[in-house]
Structures are given as structure tokens and as C-alpha cells.
Amino acid sequence: MNPAATLVLAAGKLRLAAENANRLHPAPWKVDGRVVRSARDYIVVDRSTAGRDGDLDIALVAMMHPGAALAFADWLEDAAEGDACGEVNPYAVAVAQQILGREGSRS
Structure with a gap:
């Protein structure tokens, strides 16, 4: 392709x-302690029972709403x-490959 x-x-x-x-x-989503909440205040992600450092991804999850x-x-x-x-940005292609789960993509 x-x-x-x-x-x-x-x-x-x-x-x-x-x-x-x-x-x-x-x-938008927002961080509320160890929970990410939506604009309707629904819980999107809950790391409240995660162990030590189990919520290190919480800010990223909220940003990527x-x-x-x-x-x-x-x-x-x-x-x-x-x-x-007419050149295609190689970084955009790398992002696309991550989204598609393709081999050879950056991780």
C-alpha cells in the first residue's frame, strides 16, 4: 500500500x-485523581485500584480524548x-502505521 x-x-x-x-x-476528558472523566463526568478510565505507579498513563489517556x-x-x-x-511526511506515515498495527512501525 x-x-x-x-x-x-x-x-x-x-x-x-x-x-x-x-x-x-x-x-474533553480530565484527570480526577486516578480516574479520567468525560465531559459528562462519566468515568472513562479508573486506575484507583492500580498498584504503585499504576496510574502513570492517566494524563496521556486524558490528553488523547x-x-x-x-x-x-x-x-x-x-x-x-x-x-x-508531493512528498508525504514520514512521521505521519509512522503514526498511521501505529494506528493500523503494522509491522515496521515505531514503538
């Missing part, structure tokens, strides 16, 4: 997941068009 097609496929996958998550747990995912999907779609010279 060419890089532009990879970006478009990943953008679609990310957009669908973000729209579905946003219906249930609308953005559906609104952020939709912005990333827009960026991927824009990057698929290439720059002024």
Missing part, C-alpha cells in the same frame, strides 16, 4: 473510533495529500 493510502486508511479507522468514543464519553483523535485524523488526511513537492 502506498503511503498516502496508508494515511487515509488510518485516518478513517481513527475517526470512526473517536466518533464512537465521543458518543459514549464526550470530550476523542477531540484529539479527530484532530489527528484530520492531520493524517491532510498529510496524505503531500507537501508542495
